[in-house]
Structures are given as structure tokens and as C-alpha cells.
Amino acid sequence: MxxxxxxxxxxxxxxxxxxxxxxxVTNIGGNPGRSGHTxxxxxxxxxxxTREKLTAFIGMTDSERLIFTQNGTESLNMALLGxxxxxxxxxxxxxxxxxxMRPLEFLSHERAVSYTAVPCSPEGFLDIDDIRVxxxxxxxxxxxxxxxxxxxxxxxxxxxxxxxxEAVLIVDACQTIGCMxxxxxxxxADILCFSGHKSLFSxxxxxxxxxxxxxxxxxxxxxxxxxxxxxxQHPTFLPDRYECGTPNTPGxxxxxxxxxxxxxxxxxxxxxxxxxLRRMLVDGLRAIPGVEVYGHKGPEGASFLATxxxxxxxxxxxxxxxxxNRRSMYVRIGLHCAPMAHQxxxxxxxxxxxxxxxYFTGEDDIRAFVEAVREIAGE
Amino acid sequence: xxxxxxFILLFRSIHDVLRAEKMLKKQGVPHELVPVPRNLSSDxxxxxxxxSDATEIRRGLGGMxxxxxxxxxxxxxxxxxL
Numbered sequence: 001m002x003x004x005x006x007x008x009x010x011x012x013x014x015x016x017x018x019x020x021x022x023x024x025v026t027n028i029g030g031n032p033g034r035s036g037h038t039x040x041x042x043x044x045x046x047x048x049x050t051r052e053k054l055t056a057f058i059g060m061t062d063s064e065r066l067i068f069t070q071n072g073t074e075s076l077n078m079a080l081l082g083x084x085x086x087x088x089x090x091x092x093x094x095x096x097x098x099x100x101m102r103p104l105e106f107l108s109h110e111r112a113v114s115y116t117a118v119p120c121s122p123e124g125f126l127d128i129d130d131i132r133v134x135x136x137x138x139x140x141x142x143x144x145x146x147x148x149x150x151x152x153x154x155x156x157x158x159x160x161x162x163x164x165x166e167a168v169l170i171v172d173a174c175q176t177i178g179c180m181x182x183x184x185x186x187x188x189a190d191i192l193c194f195s196g197h198k199s200l201f202s203x204x205x206x207x208x209x210x211x212x213x214x215x216x217x218x219x220x221x222x223x224x225x226x227x228x229x230x231x232x233q234h235p236t237f238l239p240d241r242y243e244c245g246t247p248n249t250p251g252x253x254x255x256x257x258x259x260x261x262x263x264x265x266x267x268x269x270x271x272x273x274x275x276x277l278r279r280m281l282v283d284g285l286r287a288i289p290g291v292e293v294y295g296h297k298g299p300e301g302a303s304f305l306a307t308x309x310x311x312x313x314x315x316x317x318x319x320x321x322x323x324x325n326r327r328s329m330y331v332r333i334g335l336h337c338a339p340m341a342h343q344x345x346x347x348x349x350x351x352x353x354x355x356x357x358x359y360f361t362g363e364d365d366i367r368a369f370v371e372a373v374r375e376i377a378g379e
Numbered sequence: 380x381x382x383x384x385x386f387i388l389l390f391r392s393i394h395d396v397l398r399a400e401k402m403l404k405k406q407g408v409p410h411e412l413v414p415v416p417r418n419l420s421s422d423x424x425x426x427x428x429x430x431s432d433a434t435e436i437r438r439g440l441g442g443m444x445x446x447x448x449x450x451x452x453x454x455x456x457x458x459x460x461l
Binding site: 034036037044045048051052063064225226227228230237239240 | 393
């Protein structure tokens, strides 16, 4: 079996992910912050420790502003639906995932929010000048995909906040976090949204967002928090304001395991390893006649994640995906929930195949995969 | 103020309780996490009990926001400004 769908979710997970998850479910299991007993307190400690570690991981210190969610999509929904008001304008790019585009479409119908999606190059790069031109007096937010889930293109965010000015800069770091340094002070994001189950190695069902001080979001959910129980008014303080109901504590425990693993291995080691696999994969695929790899070329200093969208000339991605699946090689096919990104790349409506190795992918796996694509291309 | 045996500190959230705990540990201020006494709050969570003096507690918490503070003489709680 060769799993090359790590951009969707990482698999396998490190031993620490499973150990922390197992330890929580076996030994703790309480509802965090809901009772005065030891198991409830221990559960709350797991969340607190994860919150602190994750906050430091993104270069911040105020851990109460780090909000746990179910996934990257929920984080982006919280940011967009919580921030935008009737008549606001948003600037985004034509490389976004549907977790940005669909909330924006909803808001355009329900709250008369307008948006401008600026074009990107066929390799997926954004020109900051296009953002500048798209800004209006009523632009309340700018939403940018940090790393494409289609082409792996990493958007340099240098200078973006300067261009954006007063508007809230929301960065979707679902693909980049855990693959490269994502430091909120460096990229100057106002809200950072990401998932835990991709390159942070948690199990599925965990995401987060960090909301900088001074930004007020209307919560998406209201309910029990274990705090101020005498009041029927929802709390105004963080993190309780944005987190209610029983959280996914086992998932958050697994995220603590994932972060512990990353700390032990070193982010630099993980980056180097995945970049070596990326080069091997892209070069291997590009050497096959009739295979086109999208993106993975660009100006000096351009960087790409280990995510390669490709097609075999004259073949539907679904047919090639079927052939690969028969060989127990698992890639993603289609539009990857990002139709506009495929329009940008020129692969709409058929989409593409997408191979995304992970930290545990072997060089042999890449060689075998490239050989299989060569074989299928020759049929 | 009654003769004080302990201070009871209530925080807004379990996050703040654990943050306070972390700071007190770091500063070496002895403390204990205990369930919030029912007569102080309807909250079902935890609070912090300390036997140190007020100056020591303030130093340990480094200006962190406390929801409510009480002096406890073994029988009665008196709300105080710490």
C-alpha cells in the first residue's frame, strides 16, 4: 500500500498521536472543565497544555485566543461568518478552497457581503498589487490561502499586511502548518485558521484558529462552557466565548501527541524530508512522456509543498486514479474542493490527480508510484 | 476581616484556573486546586486555595485577572480585594 493523500489527511500517524489518544481515552476520559473531580480536571489540563503548545508553535503567547474547532473549515467559517457584516467587502484569491468560497457565497446572498477574488498565475502565485487594486473603502477582510491544496504553491505573505492595512488579514494555513514555519508575527496574519489532522498529525476532527487581540467575532455556537453557569448569557471571555459544548478532547490529546512528535523530530527535519520527496516525485512525474505536473515552477525563491497535481495527456483523472487504486496506490482525484484553483491552473472541469507524500512516505514508495504512472501512461 | 486561614481565588474559566496554576508553580507559590465551594458560586468547576500571604499570591499571579477572591477562616468566606 502506498498512501499519497496526506494533503487530505496525514496517514499513518506517529506513535505519539496514538499514545496520547489512547492514554486519554483509557486513563482520563472526563469532561474538561465541567466538574470538580480529578478526571474532569485532568481532561482540562490536556486541553490547556495543547492550547499552550500550539499557541507557541504559531509564534504567539496569548493562549486563550487559540480556539479549538472541529476542522479547518469550521475555523474559516467562524472567522468569516463571525466577522463580516451586511455591506462589507472581502478580497480573496482564485486559489481558495471551498471552505472559503462557500461561506463567502453564503454571505453574499444572506448579508449582502460582496467579494473580489483576484486572479493568480497558472502556477498559483498571487501578485500583491492585485490585492491593492481590489481593496475598497468597505473591505473588512482579506482572505488568503497560504499553501494550495491543489498545486502546493506557497504564497509569500511578505508585504501583504502592509497592503491590506486596516482590513483583517485571514490566512488559511491548513496545508502549510507543520510543513514549514507558520509564525503569525512573521506573516502578520490577524486570524490564522488551520486543521490538526493534516501535518500536525492529530486524528480527524480537530482544527483551530487564533484571533488576534482587538478582533471581535460573533460566535457560531452558544451553550454550555462550564463557566458562569448561573447566567443564561453566553460568556464574553475567551476561550469560552468561542468554545462551547463538550469538545473533542481525545482528538485534542492526539494533537498534543502530534505536536510532541514534531518537536522531537524538528520541523526543519520534517521540511527537508518532505521537500526531498517532493523533488523526487515532481521530477519523476515530469520525466514521463505525456504527464503534466501543474505548478512547481516559479520565480526565484518560490516554494511549494509536497503536493503535486498532475494529469496524463488524454486520460481522465478518474480512470488513472482507478488504475492506481487497483495497485493499492492512493491519491486524490478531481477538483479537491477547490474549483477556482483548478480554473486558475487550467484543469477545470475535469480536475487532476494529486499525489501528496507525507513524512512517513519512503523513497521506494515514490519510485514505485512514478513507475506505476509511467506504466499507466504507456497503456 | 476574620482571622485568615486561606485564600480562595475564583477565575472566569478553567483556562484561567490552569493558567494561574502554571504561574504559581513557576513562582513556587504553594497552592491547591479545589472544587468551587457551592456557597461562593453555582459554577461546577475548580478554584485555587492558597495558604500564602496576599503579597506572595499577587507576586505569583503576576497581575493576572482574578474573578473573585475570598478570605476563609475555616468557617466563613469573606469577599476581599486581593
